[in-house]
Amino acid sequence: MITSLIVLSSFGQTLAHKDSINVNEPIIKVTLLGTGTPQPIIERFGPSILVQAGGQTLLFDAGRGCLQRLNQIGQSYDKINALFFTHLHSDHIVGLPDLWLTGWLISRRKVPLNIFGPVGTADMIKYLQMAYAFDIKIREEDDKASEEGGKLVVKEIQQGSIYDEGGVKVIAFEVDHYPVVPAFGYRIEYNGHSAVLSGDTRYSENLIKFAKGTDLLIHEVAIAPDTLSKSDSRYNILAHHTTPEQTARVFNAVRPKLAAYSHIVKLYGGTEQEILKRAQANYSGPVIMGEDLMSFSISDIVSVNAWQKK
Ligand SMILES: [Zn+2]
Ligand SMILES: [Zn+2]
Numbered sequence: 392m393i394t395s396l397i398v399l400s401s402f403g404q405t406l407a408h409k410d411s412i413n414v415n416e417p418i419i420k421v422t423l424l425g426t427g428t429p430q431p432i433i434e435r436f437g438p439s440i441l442v443q444a445g446g447q448t449l450l451f452d453a454g455r456g457c458l459q460r461l462n463q464i465g466q467s468y469d470k471i472n473a474l475f476f477t478h479l480h481s482d483h484i485v486g487l488p489d490l491w492l493t494g495w496l497i498s499r500r501k502v503p504l505n506i507f508g509p510v511g512t513a514d515m516i517k518y519l520q521m522a523y524a525f526d527i528k529i530r531e532e533d534d535k536a537s538e539e540g541g542k543l544v545v546k547e548i549q550q551g552s553i554y555d556e557g558g559v560k561v562i563a564f565e566v567d568h569y570p571v572v573p574a575f576g577y578r579i580e581y582n583g584h585s586a587v588l589s590g591d592t593r594y595s596e597n598l599i600k601f602a603k604g605t606d607l608l609i610h611e612v613a614i615a616p617d618t619l620s621k622s623d624s625r626y627n628i629l630a631h632h633t634t635p636e637q638t639a640r641v642f643n644a645v646r647p648k649l650a651a652y653s654h655i656v657k658l659y660g661g662t663e664q665e666i667l668k669r670a671q672a673n674y675s676g677p678v679i680m681g682e683d684l685m686s687f688s689i690s691d692i693v694s695v696n697a698w699q700k701k
Pocket of ligand 2: 478480568571591
C-alpha cells in the first residue's frame with residue numbers, strides 16, 4: 392500500500408503531496424531493498440536495489456536480506472531476469488546464497504540466472520557452487536528442483552553498454568572505490584528515461600559524466616565527525632566513500648530530477664538528519680534519505696513511495 396506520495400517534476404520543484412496512487416504509470420520503477428552497509432542492523436538491510444522496466448526485472452547487488460525484502464514486496468525470485476554486482480565487497484554479495492538457493496527452492500525457478508559483475512565474479516560463483524554442491528544435488532534429487540533453474544551464468548564486465556533486452560539498456564561505468572578496482576555504477580535506460588545507481592564510490596567525475604541528465608540518482612554517502620584523524624582505524628572507510636558535501640557537488644553537476652541516498656555509512660554517531668543538513672547547505676535541488684523498501688516511479692515526473700506494511 393502506498394501512503395505518502397511526493398510528486399516531483401523538473402529540477403527543484405515539488406508539485407504536490409498526495410495520499411493516493413497512480414499519478415502516472417511508471418516507465419521505470421526503482422525499489423531500495425536494502426539501504427545499509429556491513430553494519431548488521433535491522434532497519435537497514437544490506438545493499439540491494441530492484442529496477443523494473445519494459446517487462447525486465449533487474450537486481451543490483453545482493454546484500455544481506457535481499458530475498459526477505461523481495462518477499463515483502465511480493466517479488467518472486469523466478470521473475471528476476473538478471474543480477475548485477477557493483478563490486479565484490481562482502482556487504483554487496485552475502486545475500487546471494489540465500490537469494491539463489493532458497494529463491495530457487497521456493498519459487499521453482501526453471502531458467503538460469505544471468506549474473507554480471509567485475510573481474511573475480513566468475514571465480515566467486517564457481518566456488519559458491521562448490522560450497523553448496525551438497526544442497527544443490529539433494530534439492531534436485533529429493534525436492535525435484537529444476538537443474539536449469541539452479542544454474543548461474545556469469546559474465547564479467549567492463550565499462551560500457553552491457554545489457555539490452557526489451558528496450559531496457561544497462562550501462563556500466565567505473566567509479567572510484569580504490570583499492571577496490573574495478574567498482575561499477577550503473578545507468579538503466581528505458582523509453583527516454585533513466586535511473587543511475589552510484590554503487591560504492593568516493594567523489595567520481597566519471598559518475599557525473601555517465602549520470603548527466605538522469606531522472607533519478609541513487610547515491611551512496613558517508614558521514615563522520617570533522618575531527619576524525621587519519622590515524623583512526625576507520626578513516627579509510629570515510630576515504631572510500633562520499634561525504635554529504637561531495638554528494639552535493641555531484642548533484643549540482645548532474646542535476647537529477649531527484650537524488651536519493653542509499654548505502655548510508657554513519658561513523659561515530661553521525662545521523663541521517665546531519666547528512667541531509669550538510670548536503671542541503673550546498674545543494675538546493677530535491678534530495679531524499681532512502682529507506683528500505685522505499686520506491687520511486689519514474690515517468691515524466693518522479694514520485695516517491697514510502698513503504699507501509701499491508
Ligand atoms: Zn558497501
Ligand atoms: Zn564497498
